[in-house]
Amino acid sequence: MKRGARQGGAVSTKVAGKPAVTIYEIAKHVGVSPAAVSSTLANRHVERRLAADTVKRIREAAAALGYVPNMAGRRLRAHKSATRQFDLAIVTSFEAPLPLVGQVLRALQNAVDIQTDENTRYAVSIEMFHAGRLKEKPALLDANRYHGVIITNTLPNDDAFLGEARLPYPVVVLGRRNPRYCCVLEAPDFVGRRSAEVLLDARCQRLAILHGRQLTHTTSDRLAAFTRVVRERTGEDPVVIVSSGLQPHDGAAAVEAYFAKGGKLDGLFAVNDSLAAGAYQAIKVSGRRIPDDIAVVGVGDYELAEFLDPPLTTVAGANDAMVAEAIPMLFRLLRGESDVPTEVLVVPPIFLRASTQRGK
Amino acid sequence: MKRGARQGGAVSTKVAGKPAVTIYEIAKHVGVSPAAVSSTLANRHVERRLAADTVKRIREAAAALGYVPNMAGRRLRAHKSATRQFDLAIVTSFEAPLPLVGQVLRALQNAVDIQTDENTRYAVSIEMFHAGRLKEKPALLDANRYHGVIITNTLPNDDAFLGEARLPYPVVVLGRRNPRYCCVLEAPDFVGRRSAEVLLDARCQRLAILHGRQLTHTTSDRLAAFTRVVRERTGEDPVVIVSSGLQPHDGAAAVEAYFAKGGKLDGLFAVNDSLAAGAYQAIKVSGRRIPDDIAVVGVGDYELAEFLDPPLTTVAGANDAMVAEAIPMLFRLLRGESDVPTEVLVVPPIFLRASTQRGK
DNA sequence: TGACCTTGCTAAATCCATTTAGCTACGGTC
């Protein structure tokens, strides 16, 4: 009765390397024609007048042999020649903040819904990889899965893989520059620079930046620009607080640890909103007030930013805008247009909220 | 230069009803064999020693005719007969809270990663529908797309459609009961009852429930049980506050409107965490304190619940547990096991946090 | 002149499932 006891077992129990079971094999096994097997497995046995006993034997053989239908074969046959089917995918890392992925997914689904008609159909998939290990997804190199993909949340490792690999279908890369593909990214420096400016304008003196251990192209750009501007304007480098992950509790733990060892700060830039939410908690628990003791800037990738207490000032959150650029771009590539720009820069909006509004 | 001007245009410019362009058509057009076209389009023209001029003509014809490769054909041919490919999908509504979808997606991807080996491959798709309009996705009835799906976030309309339609592949339904399929759901009544109890134990007297206009099976169960328990224990019905959507700002607007017309309450149950976050804001803006003036219970479907101020008490959030049940179930169905339970009830955990901890 | 190579291309088999047209055997009717 142990629930989930079979969780780890593979679906198929066949021995490695054995050719997959097809309806022909089942047919041979039972002693009927493939037509009979097909009819049975498609639940057409009644109208095709197959004997009940035959149906039963076919079903048993299919189960016994571990038959797995080949969808490619089915679809090829079922294909109406007047419809074009496009298979699209969003390729993203597991570790990515969900809202980002969700935005892309919803926007793509919307675009696809609009374009779907009786002659054109779309399917949208998600391909997830573990951050930095995109190359362990060799299936991406197959030309037989997708008509086009949007790739996002890659780490430098992954970018390198993409640069060498040259995927055999249209690709739009979101959030980083890659010379081999069409890219949509934040205007470089903007987020880091403006975050620094917002905090400095609030007359913060000891600035800190909070980021996760793994830096994507985007977050490392934010880090660099922030650091540069702070150095220029204050003569000092900002404190760098590194969290082990990107979840709120990671941010909370990192800031708490910083306080614990006597660290000081009065202005914090968190490279994404989950971390900012965690930082909020650590700051409050330590008895400090936001924004009077510590002003905080986040990144607008979380719809809840506005509902934190106090509402979080966000710079960036250009994701909406990036997605809005990326999706038409993908369709243009699919259409085979030749004048698709290879790089689009998006300037993120800024929302000034209470977390940086300090009484003079 | 207007960007996105072509956003609405279909990818293919062909006239409706024309059969799709195949490599045979291109071949005829150019005056070569399909083999030459295939080689060119697969970028194998060098090793196949095609003349540069031929390649160029083929490429031009393909572009001119608007060729869209048929992935079913490609995959059928490319198929290694020793590998079994499983195509799985998560079917969910657009309107669903993203974290729920993300949980299912990640858990499924994890399961799939474990099971992937050289003989077994998986693809995970997302199919989105507009809440209540699942029947507008007739492709779900095709037997040629998925080996199995997990369906979640349906409205009663959608459940009715599913009940009649009988999808031709294994299905696990998440969060509601449907006699035709295997279902995993919250233990009925539990969430509504426990939320009421938590608030009543905090000595709240005027209870309210906040939910979106559209009730899913799950949320209407929560509403009903909450109402019943409140009525039993206080002799009065709880106030029902209805928000137009499920986003935080919808919750904020609804609660604000309730206050505006003089409404009172000292205990609030929000049927999901986004709404609770919005309610927090409206409550604070109105000058009331949480939990002393108003205690709040949410639903643990948002990782940020713990990081709201004050941390939000959550009942439910059984999603993790439901997903943990549903996924092995799907694999058992795929394997053709016959003793798969048709209904699994999950008892959600409860996290008591500051939002219901009232100084006596 | 013949053996051999290279270039540039094609014919045909193949992947798997589905469906249409049609066959056989049997029973019943007139």
Place this chain on the structure above:
DNA sequence: GACCGTAGCTAAATGGATTTAGCAAGGTCA
């Protein structure tokens, strides 16, 4: 005995792309 109907099944074509084996024409070398 001719004819029809039906139950129960099969042969073969089909969908689109890829690849292997191999052909034809022209050149090189001895």
